[in-house]
Amino acid sequence: MRLRRTSLKVAAAVLAITAFATACGDDDKKSDAGADKSDKAAAALPATVDTTMGKVTVKDASRIVPLGGDIAQTVYALGLAPNVVGVDTSGAVLPESKGKPTFGNSRSLNSEGILAQRPTVAIGSASVGPRSAVDQLKAAGVPIVLVPDSSRPEDAITRITTIATALGVPDKGKALADRTAGEIAGAKAKGAQATTKPRVAFLYIRGQANLYQIGGKGLGPDSMISAAGGIDTGTELGVQMSAALTPEAMVAAKPDVILVFQKGLESVGGIDGVLKLPGVAQTPAGQNRKVVAMDDLELGGGGPTAGVALNKLVDLLHG
Known part of the structure; x- marks a missing residue:
């Protein structure tokens, strides 16, 4: 009888150890998958892109400051909302911006407020300002990616591509740009047929x-x-x-x-x-x-x- 009880205890212990090992294995796989995903994102940086202020290299996109509502929309659509540490007033109206610090309009920026968020990169349009605020960000070592202002719907496509490349997610950028291009083409065709x-x-x-x-x-x-x-x-x-x-x-x-x-x-x-x-x-x-x-x-x-x-x-x- 004692032998049987002892055997049952041993069997139960073996099952428990096996279950624990399996769970740990699953956790390790999940951890490895997360690490692989993180490594792939990190592998896309540093990235050098053409901007309205010349070539700019971005090494870290962990703390992003989008300067403009349409810029914030793009960053969020690329799945990078958790990386955004502050927005301008036009970006503050977006649901994803809730609870994030704000620092003035994109054309009257508060550079001190931006620097207080310790950004690793700032993204904006060519019209952001004042120039003194932009210069102060540059002097503090913050990479500033300025894309051309939008003058027609199709401009959104190249803006998306540049922003995505600068932030280390070029594949997501291509998918988003392709989708946007298709939507624009469809709407233009609809307007032409009116x-x-x-x-x-x-x-x-x-x-x-x-x-x-x-x-x-x-x-x-x-x-x-x-x-x-x-x-x-x-x-x-x-x-x-x-x-x-x-x-x-x-x-x-x-x-x-x-x-x-x-x-x-x-x-x-x-x-x-x-x-x-x-x-x-x-x-x-x-x-x-x-x-x-x-x-x-x-x-x-x-x-x-x-x-x-x-x-x-x-x-x-x-x-």
């Missing part, structure tokens, strides 16, 4: 600042309007970037549609507020209350949502 060709005036409005402008060539929305199958009336009038909104300009523009940023629409109290702006009520768009709004990041078209945003604009303009 039976209407609406005249569109993009108005940049900030009611609280009494700022009312009509957009034109080079501002950003002009290329989105064109790609969506519309006619940008500001560009047609010869406006470069933007000009003061006047009754004469609106009457000459004769827009069928008024396009605004969502925040701009809210700043004047909605459509009724837009209709009170100089000359708007006298236009076809004003008479038909055809005012459409999109988010700032959507109309910028410089990130991975460029194709989705363009498709939305097609529906708004031709619907």
